[in-house]
Amino acid sequence: MTEHGMRGQGLSGQRRLIIKIAAGGALVALLALLPLLNISIPGVFPGPTYTPGTLQLLAYAMLIAALALSYHLLFGLAGMLSFGHALFFAAGAYGLGIVLRRFSPDWLSPGATFLVAVVITVVLGFVLAAVVGSLSLRVTGISFAMVTLAFAQAGSVVVRRNPEGLTGGEEGLSLDVTNVPSFFVGVLNTRNLYWLALGVLVVVYLVVLWVERSRAGHVVAATRENDLRVRVIGIRPYGVRLLVFSIAGALAALAGAAFLLLQSGVSPRVATPDFTLTLLVIVVLGGVGLRWGAVLGAVVYTLLDQRLTALAGSDLIAGLPDVLRIPLSQPLFLLGTLFILVVLFLPGGLAGLAKLGEHRTPRGPRRARTIAAEGTTR
Amino acid sequence: MTDPIRTESPRTESIRTEPARTEPILRVRNLYGRIAGQQVVEDVSFDVPGTGVTALLGRNGVGKTSTIRSILGLIERTGEVTFAGSRVDRLPTHRIVQRGVGYVPEDREVFAKLTVTENLRLAERDAHPNRALVEALFPDLVQRRAQLAGTLSGGQQQMVSLARALLNTNRLLLVDEPTKGLSPKIVGEVTEALLAAAATVPILLVEQNLQVIRRLADRVVVLSGGRVVFTGDAADLLDDPELIQRYLGVHSGADPADTTTDAAVPA
Amino acid sequence: MSTLVLLLVTGLGLGALYFLVASGLSLIYGLMGVLNFAHGSFLTVGAFIGWEVSRRLSDGSWWALVAAMLVGALVGALAAAATEFFLIRRLYNRHIEQVLVTVGLALATVALFEGIWGTDPTYVTSPAWLAQTTEILGARIPNNRFLLIALAVLVLVTIVGFLRFTRYGLIIRAGVENRTMVTALGIDVRRAFTVVFAIGGAAAGLGGVLASIYYGYVSAHIGSSLLIFAFIVTVIGGLGSLGGAAIASVLVAVLQQFANFYLGGTGDLAVVLALAAVLLVRPRGLLGAKGSTA
Numbered sequence: 001m002t003e004h005g006m007r008g009q010g011l012s013g014q015r016r017l018i019i020k021i022a023a024g025g026a027l028v029a030l031l032a033l034l035p036l037l038n039i040s041i042p043g044v045f046p047g048p049t050y051t052p053g054t055l056q057l058l059a060y061a062m063l064i065a066a067l068a069l070s071y072h073l074l075f076g077l078a079g080m081l082s083f084g085h086a087l088f089f090a091a092g093a094y095g096l097g098i099v100l101r102r103f104s105p106d107w108l109s110p111g112a113t114f115l116v117a118v119v120i121t122v123v124l125g126f127v128l129a130a131v132v133g134s135l136s137l138r139v140t141g142i143s144f145a146m147v148t149l150a151f152a153q154a155g156s157v158v159v160r161r162n163p164e165g166l167t168g169g170e171e172g173l174s175l176d177v178t179n180v181p182s183f184f185v186g187v188l189n190t191r192n193l194y195w196l197a198l199g200v201l202v203v204v205y206l207v208v209l210w211v212e213r214s215r216a217g218h219v220v221a222a223t224r225e226n227d228l229r230v231r232v233i234g235i236r237p238y239g240v241r242l243l244v245f246s247i248a249g250a251l252a253a254l255a256g257a258a259f260l261l262l263q264s265g266v267s268p269r270v271a272t273p274d275f276t277l278t279l280l281v282i283v284v285l286g287g288v289g290l291r292w293g294a295v296l297g298a299v300v301y302t303l304l305d306q307r308l309t310a311l312a313g314s315d316l317i318a319g320l321p322d323v324l325r326i327p328l329s330q331p332l333f334l335l336g337t338l339f340i341l342v343v344l345f346l347p348g349g350l351a352g353l354a355k356l357g358e359h360r361t362p363r364g365p366r367r368a369r370t371i372a373a374e375g376t377t378r
Numbered sequence: 379m380t381d382p383i384r385t386e387s388p389r390t391e392s393i394r395t396e397p398a399r400t401e402p403i404l405r406v407r408n409l410y411g412r413i414a415g416q417q418v419v420e421d422v423s424f425d426v427p428g429t430g431v432t433a434l435l436g437r438n439g440v441g442k443t444s445t446i447r448s449i450l451g452l453i454e455r456t457g458e459v460t461f462a463g464s465r466v467d468r469l470p471t472h473r474i475v476q477r478g479v480g481y482v483p484e485d486r487e488v489f490a491k492l493t494v495t496e497n498l499r500l501a502e503r504d505a506h507p508n509r510a511l512v513e514a515l516f517p518d519l520v521q522r523r524a525q526l527a528g529t530l531s532g533g534q535q536q537m538v539s540l541a542r543a544l545l546n547t548n549r550l551l552l553v554d555e556p557t558k559g560l561s562p563k564i565v566g567e568v569t570e571a572l573l574a575a576a577a578t579v580p581i582l583l584v585e586q587n588l589q590v591i592r593r594l595a596d597r598v599v600v601l602s603g604g605r606v607v608f609t610g611d612a613a614d615l616l617d618d619p620e621l622i623q624r625y626l627g628v629h630s631g632a633d634p635a636d637t638t639t640d641a642a643v644p645a
Numbered sequence: 646m647s648t649l650v651l652l653l654v655t656g657l658g659l660g661a662l663y664f665l666v667a668s669g670l671s672l673i674y675g676l677m678g679v680l681n682f683a684h685g686s687f688l689t690v691g692a693f694i695g696w697e698v699s700r701r702l703s704d705g706s707w708w709a710l711v712a713a714m715l716v717g718a719l720v721g722a723l724a725a726a727a728t729e730f731f732l733i734r735r736l737y738n739r740h741i742e743q744v745l746v747t748v749g750l751a752l753a754t755v756a757l758f759e760g761i762w763g764t765d766p767t768y769v770t771s772p773a774w775l776a777q778t779t780e781i782l783g784a785r786i787p788n789n790r791f792l793l794i795a796l797a798v799l800v801l802v803t804i805v806g807f808l809r810f811t812r813y814g815l816i817i818r819a820g821v822e823n824r825t826m827v828t829a830l831g832i833d834v835r836r837a838f839t840v841v842f843a844i845g846g847a848a849a850g851l852g853g854v855l856a857s858i859y860y861g862y863v864s865a866h867i868g869s870s871l872l873i874f875a876f877i878v879t880v881i882g883g884l885g886s887l888g889g890a891a892i893a894s895v896l897v898a899v900l901q902q903f904a905n906f907y908l909g910g911t912g913d914l915a916v917v918l919a920l921a922a923v924l925l926v927r928p929r930g931l932l933g934a935k936g937s938t939a
Contacts, residue, residue: 336753
């Protein structure tokens, strides 16, 4: 941008924006067409793109991407290191599951009931996040991380305890399809669920974009760099942080609700703190602070996880001596190691790697954030 | 370079006997410092001679403390810092200090939850620290050796902070606002302690109190907007009310707006 | 009455475990500002290797138990020191990245433990006396609780003594208060980092062996499940405060036992509620320093 003259900048900026929107639109259109195409990428997808297996995997990756985007609002935009974000995803998945089981009024058609249930679930995610946030945000930095972790753990405990048979305990909760539109039910409709996941991802992306561009987004980004500067202009960072935290919670709940439909059920695994750690890994892997970094990270992580799991069960691995077999048969060990290497040697993540060729350095804003973090943690 | 013409200084004679052009103990060239990405020191260059007191002056918030902290590597910095003939601008703080720098920070920064003795023990770098000297300078601290430093008065804390720097045989002291917020009596004691120290070790001093500057400084370096705007003999600046007003924003007496300085001027 | 005593002593025993994990976490955080997610792995690896050695010596004897504890502490210390030296140190002063690295390490090591020792719990054999009970005021208390409490107290005393009477202890105490100033006195504070990690790792490794006596088994997740409670304990006690960690460990564990017994197994939730209450009333924790709410 800077190499352009002052006169050309407005025009060029506008042109860039148009190109960006066009490219984004084209990408979404391509993704939307994928179920109608027959593309095979051996080693990445389990089968051609029109098969339910591949569509399921891609839809899963897109929902994780939506979730990672909502986490990006917290960690990337606001610099809030939350270890409890899985709680809201679980709230979305379990919330919709429970509402669909318990909420079935006569005066509403099944389709309307379904829509109302989804709305209730997302509102629930927002309210839960507002409550958790209002407490957790009383502390900042590392304490905040620990406190959100504690809440997530509490959520996980509740889910496993199966209060009044609501959550199904260790077994998890299966989807009650009574009021679910039939085009979202069954393996034959995986294609529709794929489109639903794509829709959720686009919606979440747009909301995240909107929040980032809004006044609250600017303020909360400023609080990341310098708490004091924001206080000086008379805004309490607490309020905007809470707002962003709650919106992120609602978006996570939306992704969770779609996840329930895609998987026709939900297991307590999504409520565990480990699941949030996975999210953190995804966001950092993709590149902190970048929207498409979160999306990229989610897709890469999901595909890697899937492929590594397949690899772990293969004969190739089984034939190796223990020293190699044991680590290679543990996808999480490999992903964790990869993550450590990225943190140590690739601070900009995968997106930073791509940017490295394009621009000069991806490290500027990260540096500033690190120092700001130091300021708030000591 | 160092040619103090002020007769009231008891050290004048000893300094006169030094060669007129000694190698500076500290050379700062094009020093830049940043805190959280913000430039707080900008292209600062000056020398600290091998003897006497060099005062680093300037209005509040001009970057004096940041300059000292950049020299020590306590904040992110670039530029050339040469200490006793070798470059130290890439060294971590502890290595710079180990080469013989004593640091008396702004606001004293004693360890509040450690006792006086523990504060001092922690600071000892030499095999044979000058405990006797410190005890002679600050008899108060001997009595309070078992007391937690956090419970000391401001003046006593400043003595702990000074003592930490004087325990070791240093080649340079960096002393940042040693009289800030102290009562006139304590200001006098601190000033005398620094004067005694200056007989054996060069000092780079940041100070607001003009009386203290007059008493201690041989040379002055004035910062404005993060840059050096004046370097020279202390007398050249201090005898010129107009310069004082321009560079330090105070009248040559006490500044009524600056209560700290006002209260701290010894009678 | 006997129930009360039983709950109290069992709570103290569990609190001892929490303390063994939380003491290291709190010290590490206090000195370095690092939230160490890998701390649970130090505990797990200490437990596994401690028992492996003990099993090869003579299963179920006191000697083997002592060996397990010593080996566990040593392994924990080595693992922790290596973590500090090879991973944390490279990211000096970049706290978020330091946390991230420990997160990665925690994920990777738990997976590795599962690969090596399997996903099922490994049951341990300890001296028969530990499995028996002793009657106090009508309460039949499992003997292992006494061992846990005694060793936690021993660890507390040892750490306090180390902090009070050694040069490293002095540097660590000063560093917790103001690390920058320690550096400015010419001290390489990074060496103290390794020491703190090693101490914390040793306590955790010992805690691992004791935790497996308490639960009767070792599993790849034994560390991570204790870690979350240790986090809560450090926040309630006040980050960086060893005394706070000790007090909060006992309070949290006893509260948990009582809630589990009297409120229908809601111990875990009661602990989180207690955390919320502490945050509302006193965000810096029971014994946390002023301004260290972050």
